[in-house]
């Protein structure tokens with residue numbers, strides 16, 4: 001049977017660059033969906049020969065959306081290289097504060113700036129409406145709330161690292177500087193408003209989801225295992241902890257798995273049509289071993305959240321949506337539960353006098369390997385480095401969050417296309433829905449290729465051999481032409 | 483102030499999106515700014531192809547042939563083209579790969595990587611071909627303004643836009659000029 005290919009290029013309102021091909025057989029069934037990651041940076045090679053202490057500075061420039069997560073994952077790795085197994089309490093708290101601020105700002109960015117137009121105006125609203133400008137015009141209160149949550153996170157990052165984006169904070173076994181009371185004061189004054197805004201947003205997503213529950217739950221529904229870091233009691237953990245994997249029924253498959261042995265848990269498959277690899281659980285193999293990471297995975301996998309409001313929100317989520325919940329659009333709800341958790345955790349840290357202490361430095365005996373694992377906004381992030389006697393990097397391996405969701409995104413797109421492909425013809429509606437599906441995962445394709453770019457969109461119909469049959473393109477005036 | 487809004491398109495080539503994020507770091511000022519401008523093709527909108535624009539903001543240098551194509555389209559459609567950030571101006575961190583061949587970089591990631599199975603170098607008609615070196619955008623098109631920094635501060639974006647609106651040279655005073 002011959003197959004027909006549809007291409008969506010580029011996909012917008014996600015952070016990165018990619019396109020989608022749908023392979024369709026003669027019967028009009030979607031046999032495969034491929035999200036092509038078309039960019040390649042070559043980080044693993046070009047970092048070789050650089051001094052290891054540069055890593056947190058260079059590596060954060062892979063992604064300007066979650067630079068702090070890369071900065072800190074690399075920092076955790078270089079702590080180990082510096083032989084430091086335990087940071088001082090003040091240094092650890094400053095890092096955690098910075099990371100909560102990162103997750104908060106990134107979740108706010110995704111929800112308000114990128115995803116909220118779909119949720120507020122509907123998935124089939126006119127293109128001119130589907131952007132943050134329209135949200136500012138029509139729902140100014142919601143938009144401003146989002147802008148302020150993001151701003152708050154960015155300002156904390158700036159206070160700790162000197163800049164909102166690509167600052168300098170972490171050093172091997174240390175942090176650059178503590179916070180002063182003067183710097184902390186305005187945040188202490190503002191944090192209750194931010195917590196309240198996050199609570200309202202959780203309620204808003206819940207309402208938007210439940211208003212149209214059938215669509216939300218059915219849209220692109222797939223089942224999979226989930227992975228995330230947890231603390232010693234199984235609690236949600238974003239900075240440290242060990243790995244937990246639950247299966248699609250919610251049973252714990254792997255628990256308290258040490259991050260330093262991640263290569264015994266997962267491997268990555270290469271496919272010829274994408275620069276993004278396909279990680280899988282070794283015990284389940286390439287076909288069945290794929291899993292999901294990110295807010296939905298973490299909220300599903302953890303036993304509890306150790307801040308009260310977020311924990312209440314988590315319990316409500318489980319009650320309404322099941323445990324584990326699988327529908328991709330539920331990423332949005334869980335993303336805001338996590339934002340609420342970050343805001344609550346930020347408050348506790350701001351009130352902790354340790355973040356003003358200058359007891360920051362620890363040292364140890366140099367090691368040749370460092371593996372830093374962290375929960376970035378979009379999921380588990382692995383940084384692995386080896387160095388030589390001259391302190392130069394000899395080997396690097398990164399598995400970024402979006403990469404772990406690679407197979408899941410492809411399967412979700414295939415499901416959506418199966419649900420909504422109208423015979424053999426490409427429709428603008430399908431084009432929208434495929435993007436909505438991708439956006440639920442908040443993919444950072446920049447991270448995934450170890451750089452971010454834009455994703456405009458073009459939908460192409462091709463034969464298996466690659467001949468172009470039909471093309472749909474969205475123009476700048478909003479019209480769609482062949 | 484002219485009644486017509488300035489059309490602004492933005493894109494990220496071989497960049498990290500940090501410059502776009504810095505643009506959003508203007509925070510609440512965006513509410514006033516959207517009275518001055520209208521976004522055309524940008525990662526913030528669903529517009530996929532660029533129309534006639536007043537300002538094109540380019541983040542990132544050039545690492546593959548698709549980047550070159552997008553850049554040329556921006557040049558054709560934008561009255562004023564701005565190289566935003568260290569990557570667009572100098573290649574930035576992605577240009578660190580210029581010490582190696584493309585083949586060496588691909589082999590390291592896809593053949594010699596930790597825990598890689600079915601090792602092979604991706605090759606598919608959907609994948610654009612990589613340029614041998616990462617190059618700055620002014621190597622390929624004429625650039626009207628350069629905003630240095632990694633990333634440039636939000637205030638610099640606002641200043642560029644206001645300068646174009648007022649038909650004057652941008653005044654990038656020292657705090658707006660970053661060299662990091």
Ligand code: SF4
Pocket residue numbers: 061064166496497498499500501541542566567568569570574575631632633634
């Ligand atoms: S200049 Fe800096 S912030 Fe801008 S794209 Fe390059 S690395 Fe990112």
